[in-house]
Amino acid sequence: MSNALAITLPTNLSVGSFDSYLNTVSQMPILTPEYERELALRYRDNGDLEAARELVLYNLRFVVHVARGYSGYGLPLPDIIQEGNVGLMKAVKRFDPDVGVRLVSFAVHWIRAEIHEFVIKNWRIVKVATTKAQRKLFFNLRKSKERLGWLSNEEAKAVAKDLGVDLKTVYEMEKRLDGNDVALDMPHDDSSDENYSAPISYLEQHNADPSTLLENAEWQDHKEDKLSLAMADLDERSLDILNSRWLAEEKATLHELAGRYNVSAERIRQLEKNAMNKLKAAFVLAA
Incomplete structure (x- = not known):
């Protein structure tokens, strides 16, 4: 997506403005299917950046909703939301209104992909390899797999013996290193075909409209806030x-x-x- 669009979006969330940002995006109206399709067609067919900007702005509240689900990792929520906003912009760039699904259904996979990458870089790698032996295993096993692919039983035993860890730990680390091979809902790398989208991105949910799900979730949060205030x-x-x-x-x-x-x-x-x-x-x- 053009930098002209990204510059106008409030993706850099400073601490002082975070509460006002949440308040602003929560008051943004939810697009009707008809107007959403009109904006998507304007951007796809005519390169209308203002239409793309509206698609992003009116869906920022959905990014906040998704990002809150990752608050348990101990990472700053503004940073998580900022990464989710990047995923939303990538989704708008690739969204095809003729497929027949709502933008939020398509965008959720891109939003989560960006957040997952951020979490992995800033949290998971530390949790996976917390001891010196585990860190040594992580990097040595990664190099071995680049040469050999999946380890045989004899190779795994040799790695375990050389690094002083049990065989179960070697297999567990090998499985984690290969997790990206079956990432059904992760978008393709931007360095290749920029129009590629994982098939799951266009799987329609017949049992629920994403806008309704978001509205219900926000209503549940509202009730919980009222309960907390009443108990106080x-x-x-x-x-x-x-x-x-x-x-x-x-x-x-x-x-x-x-x-x-x-x-x-x-x-x-x-x-x-x-x-x-x-x-x-x-x-x-x-x-």
Whole structure:
């Protein structure tokens, strides 16, 4: 895609502007299928960069939704989103509106591919090889496989003996090194045919529209935020009663809580009911 498009997009997310960025993209409307197709045709047939820019901008919220699924890796969310935005732009460049799928269905594979590459470069390689022996195995085994392909049983035993690791570790590392051979949903390298797309990119989901899935996910996040705010408004005793009665692995009885707070079991039941009513009221206001 032309650099002219990339320059106008807010892909460089500074810490100070990140909250405002999330707020802005969450308010972007979801494109109708008809208008999305019109924009895609304008870009494909006429090279209309403004149409491509709109396709990207109106789908940035979807990148945020996908990127949140990778927050458990300990990497900065703005960086993950930025990589996902690059994947979205690559998807717009290759999207064919005549195939009959929505852009988000096609783009999700490109978004995840860019995020996966970022995560692997910044996280997974450290986790795969944490000890000196594992790092030595990783790089030596990679060189051996470039010469030999898949190791025979005798070769694997020899590698294990030379590097002082068990045979199971050699096979596990070999399997990880060959993971990219069966990456069904990963896009082709940009250095080759730029119009190539993995077949899975155009597999249509008949059971759900991506826009509906995104809307439902955002609504679920909204309800969870309301629940957290409502629980924060509870007094310490009521919050402890709810946690003990509903959230703890070993749930407390009314009589156990009555003994803890030196009140009757009936009083604990009333406090629990009042707390639940407050939470229900918060959900009613959120609807």
